[in-house]
Amino acid sequence: MAGIELKNIQKKYSVENRVINVLNGINLQIPRESITVILGRSGCGKTTLLRIVGGLEDADAGEMECDVEHKTTFVFQESRLMPWLNVWDNVKFGLKKQECDKMVIQSIIDTVGLHGFEKAYPNQLSGGMQQRTAIARALAYNPSFIMMDEPFAALDYFTREQMQKELIRLQRDRGVSILFVTHSIDEALLLGHKIVVIEGGQIKAEFMLKADNKERNLLEPEFIELKKNIIERLDL
Numbered sequence: 730m731a732g733i734e735l736k737n738i739q740k741k742y743s744v745e746n747r748v749i750n751v752l753n754g755i756n757l758q759i760p761r762e763s764i765t766v767i768l769g770r771s772g773c774g775k776t777t778l779l780r781i782v783g784g785l786e787d788a789d790a791g792e793m794e795c796d797v798e799h800k801t802t803f804v805f806q807e808s809r810l811m812p813w814l815n816v817w818d819n820v821k822f823g824l825k826k827q828e829c830d831k832m833v834i835q836s837i838i839d840t841v842g843l844h845g846f847e848k849a850y851p852n853q854l855s856g857g858m859q860q861r862t863a864i865a866r867a868l869a870y871n872p873s874f875i876m877m878d879e880p881f882a883a884l885d886y887f888t889r890e891q892m893q894k895e896l897i898r899l900q901r902d903r904g905v906s907i908l909f910v911t912h913s914i915d916e917a918l919l920l921g922h923k924i925v926v927i928e929g930g931q932i933k934a935e936f937m938l939k940a941d942n943k944e945r946n947l948l949e950p951e952f953i954e955l956k957k958n959i960i961e962r963l964d965l
């Protein structure tokens with residue numbers, strides 16, 4: 730399965746004469762039409778890697794190859810909504826007039842559980858609701874590639890679980906490609922077709938998981954084993 734290929738990606742930042750080597754030679758294949766999860770502790774370079782893949786940031790060295798032109802969109806760690814627009818207008822923000830299908834927008838708003846809040850402004854929403862609006866905005870754009878940077882971190886356990894299921898369904902139904910950043914091992918195990926563990930600016934391990942339609946039960950022995958394996962690789 731082709732997709733995006735990263736070859737020897739390097740990135741460093743300088744902060745007050747101190748050089749931080751964030752990415753130290755990342756070689757990674759991101760398969761098309763599946764969920765690739767980047768997993769690693771805070772500050773290990775996950776967001777930096779996502780921004781480089783999404784073209785928001787340049788690498789210092791290395792190459793990136795892409796087999797097809799993707800329609801890419803982001804869901805960031807924070808919601809980044811327009812405070813002067815209500816939920817409905819935030820969701821359709823960025824769409825051309827001819828792309829605004831009211832039924833589609835309504836169904837996306839329903840999917841993220843914001844039915845009845847279409848007219849609410851961001852400052853009238855909880856943090857989780859703001860983040861769900863941002864997710865709806867990304868979906869309305871009908872992307873072929875979604876970059877998601879810890880998109881569910883602000884959500885409570887139940888909403889998070891519901892959104893994870895929705896994301897799996899969406900990926901399956903629309904065949905989108907997703908690059909998903911998290912520091913939650915359980916979230917990685919629930920969502921990932923491929924899990925990439927990053928530590929010290931390098932890929933420590935990669936795990937391929939079965940892409941069947943079965944809902945995963947993390948209490949099953951294979952997932953417990955995988956979790957132990959990941960924890961070992963993260964040097965926890």
Ligand SMILES: Nc1ncnc2c1ncn2[C@@H]1O[C@H](COP(=O)(O)OP(=O)(O)OP(=O)(O)O)[C@@H](O)[C@H]1O
Nearest residue numbers: 742743744749751770771772773774775776777778
């Ligand atoms: N624009 C920047 N200028 C200087 N340093 C930066 C910049 N962006 C990131 N860094 C540094 O790069 C390192 C990796 O940051 P990054 O945001 O990629 O981490 P992360 O894995 O996404 O962490 P988190 O899980 O906390 O979001 C950090 O040490 C950070 O201080």
Ligand SMILES: [Mg+2]
Nearest residue numbers: 775776806878
């Ligand atoms: Mg980050």
